[in-house]
Amino acid sequence: MSSFGFGLISAAVLAIATVGFTMQFAVTNVLNLAYGSIMINSAFVTYYVNEHGVNAWVALVGGVLTGAIASWLLNRFVYTPFQKRNLAPITVVIVSLGIDLIGTFGLQAIVGGGYVSFTQNQGREYHFAGLLLSSLQLIVMGICVAVLVGVHGLLKYTRLGKAMRATSANKNLARNSGIKTQFIISTTWLISGALCGLAGTVFAMNAGVFEATSAQLYIVLLLAAMFLGGPGEPYGAMFGALTIGLATEVSAAYINPDYKDVIAFIALIVMLMFRPFGIFGSEKTN
Amino acid sequence: MSVELSKKGLVLTATGLAAGYDGRAIVSGITIEATPGKVFSIVGPNGSGKSTLLKSLVGVVKVLEGSVKVGDTSITNMPPEEVAKIGVGYVPQIDDVFPPLSVKENLEIGGYLLKRSEIHERIDAVLEFFPRLKVMMTRKAGKLSGGERKMLAMGRVLMLSPSVLVLDEPTANLAPMVATQLLEEYIRGFANFGSTVLLVEQRAKAALRISDHTYVLGGGRVVLEGAPSDLENNPIFVESFLGGGAAARPKE
Numbered sequence: 001m002s003s004f005g006f007g008l009i010s011a012a013v014l015a016i017a018t019v020g021f022t023m024q025f026a027v028t029n030v031l032n033l034a035y036g037s038i039m040i041n042s043a044f045v046t047y048y049v050n051e052h053g054v055n056a057w058v059a060l061v062g063g064v065l066t067g068a069i070a071s072w073l074l075n076r077f078v079y080t081p082f083q084k085r086n087l088a089p090i091t092v093v094i095v096s097l098g099i100d101l102i103g104t105f106g107l108q109a110i111v112g113g114g115y116v117s118f119t120q121n122q123g124r125e126y127h128f129a130g131l132l133l134s135s136l137q138l139i140v141m142g143i144c145v146a147v148l149v150g151v152h153g154l155l156k157y158t159r160l161g162k163a164m165r166a167t168s169a170n171k172n173l174a175r176n177s178g179i180k181t182q183f184i185i186s187t188t189w190l191i192s193g194a195l196c197g198l199a200g201t202v203f204a205m206n207a208g209v210f211e212a213t214s215a216q217l218y219i220v221l222l223l224a225a226m227f228l229g230g231p232g233e234p235y236g237a238m239f240g241a242l243t244i245g246l247a248t249e250v251s252a253a254y255i256n257p258d259y260k261d262v263i264a265f266i267a268l269i270v271m272l273m274f275r276p277f278g279i280f281g282s283e284k285t286n
Numbered sequence: 287m288s289v290e291l292s293k294k295g296l297v298l299t300a301t302g303l304a305a306g307y308d309g310r311a312i313v314s315g316i317t318i319e320a321t322p323g324k325v326f327s328i329v330g331p332n333g334s335g336k337s338t339l340l341k342s343l344v345g346v347v348k349v350l351e352g353s354v355k356v357g358d359t360s361i362t363n364m365p366p367e368e369v370a371k372i373g374v375g376y377v378p379q380i381d382d383v384f385p386p387l388s389v390k391e392n393l394e395i396g397g398y399l400l401k402r403s404e405i406h407e408r409i410d411a412v413l414e415f416f417p418r419l420k421v422m423m424t425r426k427a428g429k430l431s432g433g434e435r436k437m438l439a440m441g442r443v444l445m446l447s448p449s450v451l452v453l454d455e456p457t458a459n460l461a462p463m464v465a466t467q468l469l470e471e472y473i474r475g476f477a478n479f480g481s482t483v484l485l486v487e488q489r490a491k492a493a494l495r496i497s498d499h500t501y502v503l504g505g506g507r508v509v510l511e512g513a514p515s516d517l518e519n520n521p522i523f524v525e526s527f528l529g530g531g532a533a534a535r536p537k538e
């Protein structure tokens with residue numbers, strides 16, 4: 001039962017991260033494999049602000065801003081110039097892999113190799129629907145729900161959100177309709193980057209202790225969750241994250257925690273074999 | 287019609303136009319004009335550059351030489367989002383709707399440049415013109431039939447009350463009856479409202495029936511042009527486009 005509880009929190013963290021990741025991929029057309037390194041860099045910014053005596057939940061704002069700004073800069077000065085050169089799409093993916101390594105090991109060079117943790121405890125514990133949850137875990141779940149509702153509202157009811165979906169579905173037609181897609185794409189980097197920074201911070205809080213390389217394999221979970229739900233499908237991302245989060249934690253409890261990422265990877269491969277457009281996604285019509 | 291469907295038309299002109307991909311011209315030496323209240327059509331075999339020409343008019347494909355004007359405004363190589371603002375509505379040959387968005391959302395995106403309060407009013411006007419869309423507002427555009435989809439594609443551009451409509455083979459893949467209705471009722475209707483209509487249409491006979499003036503494209507150039515009655519009496523045109531059989535598609 002406790003593994004189910006853990007799974008639920010991991011799933012909540014993964015859901016926050018995947019919603020940002022899939023939004024980024026769908027609207028900007030960049031499969032940003034550096035997402036994990038931005039997460040952990042953001043977590044470290046939160047950590048340092050927290051070190052200076054700021055409450056961790058307030059310090060989190062620093063992490064969110066870091067994610068947003070780093071993602072925006074990355075797009076502006078790395079991905080966009082590469083995209084403009086009309087190279088094969090795989091080029092940008094490989095560049096992002098390079099950025100991921102630079103981001104992770106650059107961070108390690110700065111902060112050193114040791115584990116750190118926030119100056120806060122898990123808070124008091126609550127019994128909740130048969131589960132034992134700390135207040136930290138409850139807050140993470142609350143943030144997750146808020147993010148999902150917020151993103152849903154953004155995409156469904158706002159002018160910006162609809163323009164984002166239109167840009168994702170058919171960029172040329174969006175431009176023909178008067179949408180400045182370049183602006184929409186930059187804005188998407190800011191928003192998805194903010195979610196990335198938020199996810200990185202709650203990931204680190206939930207882990208308790210963390211180091212520069214802690215999120216190095218997180219991209220596997222993100223890809224698995226995204227493809228499970230269908231790339232570019234925010235509701236699919238929620239479903240994918242829940243499934244992958246629960247499956248990895250529960251299986252870790254019964255098999256071996258070291259296999260967590262392997263389980264996610266297997267899920268990803270099976271998905272790509274049978275339904276590359278996800279459970280919620282549909283095959284793109286022309 | 288309670289709300290006017292389109293603004294008063296503007297003259298669309300291209301002069302000495304050359305355009306293509308990666309700096310290589312696909313169409314060249316193109317001089318065409320489309321004036322308000324009339325339907326201008328472009329016919330020509332597959333691959334003759336009809337779509338490339340239209341795309342270069344609306345900013346999707348780069349103009350290499352010459353100029354494009356709407357009214358007194360030069361729109362040569364203007365970004366597509368600004369061409370839309372100036373009042374040119376463009377319906378591409380393929381990828382003409384946003385499939386994952388609902389019909390209503392497609393129309394809202396069509397009215398992206400409008401004020402919030404105007405959007406609903408415009409949607410009502412568009413639905414008055416295409417009443418069939420009324421019952422499918424919440425359906426995803428990707429799930430519409432071919433005819434419904436084309437109506438939505440045109441409804442999307444009508445949201446901005448365009449002065450000029452640029453339509454690329456709107457009847458492709460439609461059943462003959464639907465195609466005829468679309469051309470004779472709706473597209474002719476736009477012109478009768480005073481809009482400027484520039485239309486690419488593969489089927490020469492259908493094109494001539496609703497056009498005031500037709501350009502014939504061959505190998506990226508205008509090889510022939512004239513009023514329907516001129517073309518119907520032109521032996522080369524008749525043999526190439528109206529004769530039927532193998533001769534109907536000269537380039538294939």
Ligand SMILES: Nc1ncnc2c1ncn2[C@@H]1O[C@H](COP(=O)(O)OP(=O)(O)OP(=O)(O)O)[C@@H](O)[C@H]1O
Nearest residue numbers: 307312330331332333334335336337338339379488
């Ligand atoms: N994106 C592109 N890049 C390079 N060449 C292209 C591109 N799109 C079209 N072409 C080429 O330009 C030429 C004209 O194509 P275009 O689509 O304009 O013809 P069309 O007259 O519209 O044909 P159809 O009747 O089949 O629609 C073709 O030889 C085509 O292969």
Ligand SMILES: [Mg+2]
Nearest residue numbers: 336337338379
């Ligand atoms: Mg064409």
